[in-house]
Amino acid sequence: MTAAPASPTRQILRDSARLLFLALIPAILAGWLHPKRPVWSWSKPGVTEVNLSEITRWSAPLIWIDARSSAAFQKEHVPGAILLNEDQWEQQLPHFLEVWQPNAKIIVYCDSAACDASQAVALRLQRELNLSSIYVLQEGWASWLQSNP
């Protein structure tokens, strides 16, 4: 006596699962042993990112924070922006607090999408000063330059 053959759908699903499992073996080995495997990293929960077109629709007062280096800020920055970076946080923070208003939205930017200084400054303002309405400019200074050549 022979067992009844499985339905074609079940057989396809079973074979697909086996193929996926077999593909998983080299994937795990490559992730573990391959010399060019990507390095694992953790990331903190980030501050909300906004783009320039969204910001232009806001009616609330804006405070721009330039999280780049002092040299980059001195060269050029968003008009009215305040320099606040973690290189000289203690020295620069009082100036930010002088202009801070409870109803203002704070937008932090750094060089481009590749930099992490804007997220770091925005997170620190939230954590250390317990401030809200803080955003990070998507693509940073590069996007400002693109819109304001």
Added chain:
Amino acid sequence: MTAPPPPFCPKPASNLFLITQQSLPMPLTAPTFFRSLAAFILTALFLPTFCFGTLTWTTQRIELTTKPSEKVATGNFHFVNSGSETVTITSVQASCGCTTATLEKHRYAPGEAGEIKTVFTLGDRVGEQEKSISVVTDESPTARTTLLLHVTIPELLLYAPRLLIWNIGDALGEKTTVISANSNRQIATITLTLPLPKEVTALLEPVEAGMKYKLIVRPVSTTQVMNVSLECVVTFADATSQHCKIYLLVR
């Protein structure tokens, strides 16, 4: 309709083998299949390593914890060209202006070792910091190898919060912030720096002696904008000291 099993395989190990065998002229037993699979995986994994120039890294992630007096954190990423061709490192780029990454030279012959020296200037940063360094070689100009420098900068004091805000016209109520020692350090003394700003009154009280202190602040007036700070000096049991600063605003 499902095709019946071929006669050379009365009890197939799985339907997958059945499908495979139907397309093969020779029967494929399970051990042969797994041997072939293992050979394929190993070949696929290491073919790029041995056939071309390639950099093999001792580690791609370095974890460091700084001491309170340190201004920089340094980490060296070691590599060896484990391929058969010379490799040229075309670009080494750090994610932050606060980090420099330098190479002694750019071209590495097969078997030659080298290192990328990274220096992270701490500035006023605290807590967990992760800086990445992207490395590009002529072997694969579009692919980047990412190196990570993970630095923990212990925060000696914690504030909850560091900014106290009163609205203009608010009642002259007290607000409190708690200053506590981090990293299991013991506070020996904590003193407010005098004179206090004339716009506020302040009182420092222990919550948990040696660990946690409460700073109670009351503004003299909330009728106009105020922007002042209170400073204190914390001396730890190991004789090191740390300045603290609390910001007070009326807006």
